[in-house]
Amino acid sequence: MQTAQQLMPVPFYGDTVVLVGKGNEPLVAMKPIVVNMGLDWKSQHAKVMEKYSSTMVEITIVAEDGKMREMTCLPLRKLPAWLYSISPNKVKPELRDKIIRYQEECDDALWDYWSKRSDAHHTGSPNITQQIALSRHRIALLKELQRTLNRVIRATIQEEITQLSAKLGLSLPDVDNIGIAAPPDSDILADFWAALRHLDSKGVQYNHAIKTTLLAFRLEELAKHFKANDTNIKLDAAMIRALKNCSSPRYLNHNHAVHSAIKRNTVKCWVFEALPEIES
Structure with a gap:
């Protein structure tokens, strides 16, 4: 493309x-x-x-x-x-x-x-008609930059704003500080899985799955565990999106009824394939 x-x-x-x-x-x-x-x-x-x-x-x-x-x-x-x-x-x-x-x-x-x-x-x-069209397009791009978190899209928008500003003879806005560029999903997820391994090292029980091939957790419980163990992980919209797109371990469902290995009753969980072991 x-x-x-x-x-x-x-x-x-x-x-x-x-x-x-x-x-x-x-x-x-x-x-x-x-x-x-x-x-x-x-x-x-x-x-x-x-x-x-x-x-x-x-x-x-x-x-x-x-x-x-x-x-x-x-x-x-x-x-x-x-x-x-x-x-x-x-x-x-x-x-x-x-x-x-x-x-x-x-x-x-x-x-x-x-x-x-x-x-x-x-x-x-550019003639006056072109100046008006270019100016409107530049303003629309600045508004979209304010809303956009995806880094690739932001870079594309920033490049075009730079070109339009030069064409119109206008100063370049501080595009890096318009909106906030989200970190890549890979960075977000690396921190999340590292936080789970930290809970494992502390002996915290959070995996409701009985099958050893699955990982099942509840976000509200994880938030409490992270706070209790001084782990600064934000379970925000960016994290939710990253978890749903996760391929390793593979995301399966985020509202699945699981017979809990912890509570011995049925609970709704996020379900993934089992978290892989880190080779020492």
């Missing part, structure tokens, strides 16, 4: 079509055009994949609202071929004029926009 750096909404007779800048080649996001023309995206997506697979590009991009989105794109030079593959005589009568307009004018409008954008890029002077 490739990551594009620029998303350019382009007005077209009251609609918005989307150019995606990928290096020096303009791409066209296909779904907005298909939807604007009143066509079925599912069938047209299959058609694009079948007939244009050699040039089609699937791109993950930071969209104008700051969120990560996947887009199916064609090079702009290939757009006319797809447009003229749509027969106006085979669609609903109310769609014919619009489809003909797209066929006759859309690619030229996009080429015109791309050319002007390229000239502005080389001169370093």
Whole structure:
């Protein structure tokens, strides 16, 4: 999956079509055009994949609202071929004029926009419309950065904010201190499993599983054990997410009824494959 750096909404007779800048080649996001023309995206997506697979590009991009989105794109030079593959005589009568307009004018409008954008890029002077669009996109990215904890997504957003700030001649915000980047799940889980081994060394009973191949615990009990044994582990949302994605030991269930080896009754537990032993 490739990551594009620029998303350019382009007005077209009251609609918005989307150019995606990928290096020096303009791409066209296909779904907005298909939807604007009143066509079925599912069938047209299959058609694009079948007939244009050699040039089609699937791109993950930071969209104008700051969120990560996947887009199916064609090079702009290939757009006319797809447009003229749509027969106006085979669609609903109310769609014919619009489809003909797209066929006759859309690619030229996009080429015109791309050319002007390229000239502005080389001169370093975006026009007022472009400045407004870039400024709105920058603000949306800053808001998304405030909400986002994933480090990879934050790095992508930060890179684009840096580029937009330079393009607009604005100072770069202190992006490292906007929101808090979460540590990787691997770091969170390493601390968690180390804390369980610490409880083991203290003889604390927390595993409700009777089967030796399973590990079953209750988070509320672990919180008390961690506190009693001076272990600073936060059982917060990041930890919950990391536990559910854990593959070693493998996560099985977080609300499973287990006949407790500790209490001798049935309790609801988080269940994993048994925690592996550390070789000495």
